[in-house]
Amino acid sequence: MKLLKLEHVQKVFIEGKNRVEALHDISLTVEREEYVAIMGESGAGKTTLLNIMATLDRPSSGQIELNGQNLEKMKENQAARFRRQYLGFVFQNFNLLDTFNNRDNIFLPLVLAEMPYLKMQQRLEPLAQQLKITELLDRFPAEISGGQRQRIAVARAMITQPKLLLADEPTGALDSKNTLSLLNLFAEINLSGQTILMVTHSALAASYSQRTLFIKDGVIFHELYRGAQPRTVYLQKITNSLTALTSEKVGH
Incomplete structure (x- = not known):
């Protein structure tokens, strides 16, 4: 059952005389109890996408639904109440x-x-x-x-x-021991029924997810599903896809 749905989401920033298209045409769904990682190089649009999902920013065009509610038409006071009721946030620097x-x-x-x-x-x-x-x-x-x-x-x-736990680079400020501890914790939380969407630069972190989306230049460039694969095999596929992301060649 779908929890989150984005259709043709675009985000444009105007900086002086420059027009920067951070997200070009993003369509995706996240199922209930799924664990999804979003990866991409700096400036690819990952954090912009997360902020839009979190109702902290609004898309320039496109539609977003979470738990059956249309997000982009919410007034700010409605969005703040919605965030408290339906969203949880984990940040890199703890906050x-x-x-x-x-x-x-x-x-x-x-x-x-x-x-x-x-x-x-x-x-x-x-x-x-x-x-x-x-x-x-x-x-x-x-x-x-x-x-x-x-x-x-x-x-x-x-x-x-x-309903949805949003994590923005949650392992970014942790050492290797605490990173593994947190990733195992996320996997446990997900198994208990919590839907998780995580933005990360870390292939290791992404390998704990069920699905990994790769963003490049504001579009979803590639997608991997873990399925029944061992995590080590999935980690290698994520690493290969990141290499391909920088060379613009993705093998299937």
């Missing part, structure tokens, strides 16, 4: 508030939604156990490691029980 302890950082989107404290706590307890952060809740972001901070950020994204 945690240093003056809040970890518990309050996780609670922030629920506070904005005016949820009662007892209900927030009931949501947090099983999530904290799943993410192995229970002992970190009363500490502050500056007192824990980068890998632990990213787990707090994942908890903040998931506590709203989002």
Whole structure:
């Protein structure tokens, strides 16, 4: 069943006298409980696409539907409410508030939604156990490691029980050990039913997804499905496709 649908999405930026077409003609669907990675070189349009899906930016033309709702026609106050209800965000640099302890950082989107404290706590307890952060809740972001901070950020994204988890370079600020820990966590979350869409430069990160889209010059240039392939085989195919992306030759 389709959760997200984009049809002929275009995004044009006007910079002085220059017209920059960041997205040319993007059409794609994401099924419920799917795990999709989006890859491409810097400037290919990945973050622009993610921002449009997140209702943080609007397309110049085309249609976007998430959970059956038309996104590009929403007013800003509707879009803000929609983001809180349906979307979770994980960023490269965590985006945690240093003056809040970890518990309050996780609670922030629920506070904005005016949820009662007892209900927030009931949501947090099983999530904290799943993410192995229970002992970190009363500490502050500056007192824990980068890998632990990213787990707090994942908890903040998931506590709203989002329909779609959007991750923008989530392993970009992590060392190799914490990268693997986070990727295994994402795979576990996905198996529990969470739909994930991740923008990444990392072939390793993409190899944990079910499907990888490659963007070049604002269009979807190539697509890979993992299927029943071992992750190591899928990783090699992603690496080969990235090489082909730079040479503009994609083998099938």
